[in-house]
Amino acid sequence: xxxxxxxxxxxxxxxxxxxxxxxxxxxxxxxxxxxxxxxxxxxxxxxxxxxxxxxxxxxxxxxxxxxxxxxxxxxxxxxxxxxxxxxxxxxxxxxxxxxxxxxxxxxxxxxxxxxxxxxxxxxxxxxxxxxxxxxxxxxxxxxxxxxxxxxxxxxxxxxxxxxxxxxxxxxxxxxxxxxxxxxxxxxxxxx
Amino acid sequence: xxxxxxxxxxxxxxxxxxxxxxxxxxxxxxxxxxxxxxxxxxxxxxxxxxxxxxxxxxxxxxxxxxxxxxxxxxxxxxxxxxxxxxxxxxxxxxxxxxxxxxxxxxxxxxxxxxxxxxxxxxxxxxxxxxxxxxxxxxxxxxxxxxxxxxxxxxxxxxxxxxxxxxxxxxxxxxxxxxxxxxxxxxxxxxxxxxxxxxxxxxxxxxxxxxxxxxxxxxxxxxxxxxxxxxxxxxxxxxxxxxxxxxxxxxxxxxxxxxxxxxxxxxxxxxxxxxxxxxxxxxxxxxxxxxxxxxxxxxxxxxxxxxxxxxxxxxxxxxxxxxxxxxxxxxxxxxxxxxxxxxxxxxxxxxxxxxxxxxxxxxxxxxxxxxxxxxxxxxxxxxxxxxxxxxxxxxxxxxxxxxxxxxxxxxxxxxxxxxxxxxxxxxxxxxxxxxxxxxxxxxxxxxxxxxxxxxxxxxxxxxxxxxxxxxxxxxxxxxxxxxxxxxxxxxxxxxxxxxxxxxxxxxxxxxxxxxxxxxxxxxxxxxxx
Numbered sequence: 056x057x058x059x060x061x062x063x064x065x066x067x068x069x070x071x072x073x074x075x076x077x078x079x080x081x082x083x084x085x086x087x088x089x090x091x092x093x094x095x096x097x098x099x100x101x102x103x104x105x106x107x108x109x110x111x112x113x114x115x116x117x118x119x120x121x122x123x124x125x126x127x128x129x130x131x132x133x134x135x136x137x138x139x140x141x142x143x144x145x146x147x148x149x150x151x152x153x154x155x156x157x158x159x160x161x162x163x164x165x166x167x168x169x170x171x172x173x174x175x176x177x178x179x180x181x182x183x184x185x186x187x188x189x190x191x192x193x194x195x196x197x198x199x200x201x202x203x204x205x206x207x208x209x210x211x212x213x214x215x216x217x218x219x220x221x222x223x224x225x226x227x228x229x230x231x232x233x234x235x236x237x238x239x240x241x242x243x244x245x246x
Numbered sequence: 247x248x249x250x251x252x253x254x255x256x257x258x259x260x261x262x263x264x265x266x267x268x269x270x271x272x273x274x275x276x277x278x279x280x281x282x283x284x285x286x287x288x289x290x291x292x293x294x295x296x297x298x299x300x301x302x303x304x305x306x307x308x309x310x311x312x313x314x315x316x317x318x319x320x321x322x323x324x325x326x327x328x329x330x331x332x333x334x335x336x337x338x339x340x341x342x343x344x345x346x347x348x349x350x351x352x353x354x355x356x357x358x359x360x361x362x363x364x365x366x367x368x369x370x371x372x373x374x375x376x377x378x379x380x381x382x383x384x385x386x387x388x389x390x391x392x393x394x395x396x397x398x399x400x401x402x403x404x405x406x407x408x409x410x411x412x413x414x415x416x417x418x419x420x421x422x423x424x425x426x427x428x429x430x431x432x433x434x435x436x437x438x439x440x441x442x443x444x445x446x447x448x449x450x451x452x453x454x455x456x457x458x459x460x461x462x463x464x465x466x467x468x469x470x471x472x473x474x475x476x477x478x479x480x481x482x483x484x485x486x487x488x489x490x491x492x493x494x495x496x497x498x499x500x501x502x503x504x505x506x507x508x509x510x511x512x513x514x515x516x517x518x519x520x521x522x523x524x525x526x527x528x529x530x531x532x533x534x535x536x537x538x539x540x541x542x543x544x545x546x547x548x549x550x551x552x553x554x555x556x557x558x559x560x561x562x563x564x565x566x567x568x569x570x571x572x573x574x575x576x577x578x579x580x581x582x583x584x585x586x587x588x589x590x591x592x593x594x595x596x597x598x599x600x601x602x603x604x605x606x607x608x609x610x611x612x613x614x615x616x617x618x619x620x621x622x623x624x625x626x627x628x629x630x631x632x633x634x635x636x637x638x639x640x641x642x643x644x645x646x647x648x649x650x651x652x653x654x655x656x657x658x659x660x661x662x663x664x665x666x667x668x669x670x671x672x673x674x675x676x677x678x679x680x681x682x683x684x685x686x687x688x689x690x691x692x693x694x695x696x697x698x699x700x701x702x703x704x705x706x707x708x709x710x711x712x713x714x715x716x717x718x719x720x721x722x723x724x725x726x727x728x729x730x731x732x733x734x735x736x737x738x739x740x741x742x743x744x745x746x747x748x749x750x751x752x753x754x755x756x757x758x759x760x761x762x763x764x765x766x767x768x769x770x771x772x773x774x
Contacts, residue, residue, distance in 0.1 A: 065594065066596065074418075078251055078418060079251065082249060082251050082420055087419075087420065088251075088418075088419060088420065089417055089418065089419045090417060090418040090419070091413055091416065091417040091418075092416050092417070092418070093360065093416065094276060094277060094279075094280070094361075094416050094706070098596070098706075099596035099597060099598065099599060099629065099632065099704075100594075100596055100597045100599065101594055101595055101596035101597070102593075102594040114419070115493045115494075115496035115497040115500075116493045116494050116496070116497035116569075116570040117413050117414075117417040117419075117490065117493060118413065118494075118569045118570055119570075120497065120569075120570040120571050120574065120581070121571050121581050121582070121583040122581070122582045122583045122584055133590075133591055133592070134594075136587060136588055136590075136591050137587060137591050138587075139585040139586070139587055139588075140583040140584075140585055140586060140587050141583075142584060142585050143584065144584045157594070157597065158592055158593070158594050158595075159636075160592050161592065162590035162591070162592065163590075166588075166590045167590060170588040170590065173585070174585070
């Protein structure tokens with residue numbers, strides 16, 4: 056069983072935290088994993104991505120080959136499309152619907168949705184809105200992870216443990232907020 | 247032992263600690279920064295009193311590492327690839343002198359230039375200096391190579407160059423760690439001066455020693471577990487895969503190799519294994535991230551001997567990092583993609599953060615130099631290089647650490663007026679101070695803006711050696727106090743900022759302006 060995940064977003068949106076939680080959960084589950092991430096210059100408001108590969112056998116390449124991603128998780132709708140050539144034919148896209156507009160020629164929503172229309176498996180969620188409504192406004196990224204959780208081949212409880220490990224340093228309150236966010240995201244797609 | 251999730255950089259750091267490290271000496275630079283940061287944050291490193299404070303630049307770092315090694319302790323020095331250019335004088339001559347306590351120098355190369363101004367392959371430095379090199383394929387290997395590398399360095403009496411690339415540095419995987427070793431005590435060598443005083447009489451002898459040692463280095467490579475030969479039945483093609491390129495190859499052969507494969511993880515190149523591969527295969531394909539370092543050595547300049555494919559004949563792209571798809575194509579297989587990236591997807595370049603002080607500096611500067619159409623602004627390496635992009639388009643250059651000041655000086659001497667430099671605080675103390683001294687000594691007509699955000703921001707907010715010292719340094723170098731100005735870069739001070747910049751452009755001589763406001767990223771972190 057192998058799951059290739061691409062995480063996408065804009066520098067500062069928190070995709071590396073999502074990657075860290077999934078990575079922790081995978082390792083706790085005794086799985087092999089590799090996770091390539093982008094540091095440095097791009098983190099200043101540029102596009103960032105992370106390749107995350109989880110398997111019950113050792114993983115070779117740190118990067119996912121084209122046409123191989125089982126799922127693209129994106130905190131921004133245009134950023135998911137930037138990596139769409141990596142998606143498997145029957146792969147899933149789970150994305151935030153709210154654009155992050157820090158460039159002058161951001162595409163029109165209609166045109167973007169047209170591109171999404173062609174994809175067989177997608178979940179488009181306004182996680183920013185869900186975050187605000189559920190009182191976890193700083194955890195949009197973890198809500199999105201919750202929404203993607205059914206497609207990761209990782210037990211939900213392991214993701215919860217991942218949150219406890221990764222956010223543990225920041226105190227119980229932050230851990231609780233993020234656990235709540237994870238659940239909220241999961242519920243948003245299972246209803 | 248339990249597997250821990252480590253970035254390549256973190257695996258290196260943990261291995262060095264476990265191997266009995268006593269000091270890490272570095273200057274921040276993507277993708278090497280996290281190695282030193284990890285040691286700085288490690289409770290174990292603290293308990294063991296491992297020195298880990300940032301140095302002013304890579305040269306001071308490497309020289310200090312040598313001092314620690316001289317005293318018998320194990321030491322690490324980490325830098326990005328272009329950082330080794332700064333430290334090259336020390337590097338080349340440490341190879342002549344040799345070491346006492348084990349020394350590993352990490353060069354984190356950046357093929358594809360994710361965060362760099364070139365993609366130089368520092369394996370050439372290893373060959374240039376004539377010292378052994380490691381190049382790990384995965385995080386576990388990175389750990390093991392560092393852990394064992396200290397023993398090897400001490401056994402041979404020479405430093406080891408440890409070459410990684412961005413993917414290795416910033417990719418995470420599970421790593422099993424080893425037993426914690428004791429740190430070396432201070433142990434001085436007898437007659438150390440005969441090694442370390444590189445006067446010609448000693449240097450000539452040391453060079454002969456280094457040349458003689460090459461045979462030992464080669465033997466180590468040929469017997470290294472990191473240089474592994476995989477037998478294969480299809481001998482039409484033999485494949486050499488260096489470092490992380492091996493992963494991309496393996497990705498394309500999930501059930502084992504059909505062709506003979508030589509995996510390279512330690513240099514100098516193992517002659518025995520290379521000869522075997524060349525003897526039994528009709529053609530050789532070289533997979534290596536960076537320059538065609540192995541390919542060129544194998545092929546020779548005229549390419550009339552062995553049939554070699556790789557980056558030089560177009561089988562692989564000549565520039566840019568490798569990936570599993572490029573390797574797949576080089577193996578003659580099809581790469582299938584199901585969805586095309588729609589043309590509406592726009593580039594999203596990095597930008598200065600909202601609220602960043604550099605923004606205010608550039609806004610004021612742009613406003614003032616509207617009145618001086620001939621003005622040229624030379625810049626440097628740091629966040630403020632993003633002043634090159636819209637909406638600012640404020641700068642003319644970004645070459646290497648410190649070059650803003652010296653280029654402004656040269657341009658001014660050629661007749662450019664006004665000639666300005668924009669440099670950050672950390673870059674100034676890294677390599678700008680000597681250039682400023684040149685300006686003062688020549689009484690150059692330049693305006694140097696040291697945009698001080700009290701941190702090394704681009705690499706993630708490491709301590710800056712310049713914090714609180716810039717005025718004293720400039721005064722000490724001889725900048726006239728009347729033309730050593732400062733302001734707080736904020737919208738409300740806009741008129742004052744413009745006035746100061748204008749006055750200093752009008753002054754014929756060396757002016758230094760120090761806009762000072764803390765980086766908003768480090769400020770945010772402190773508030774949390």
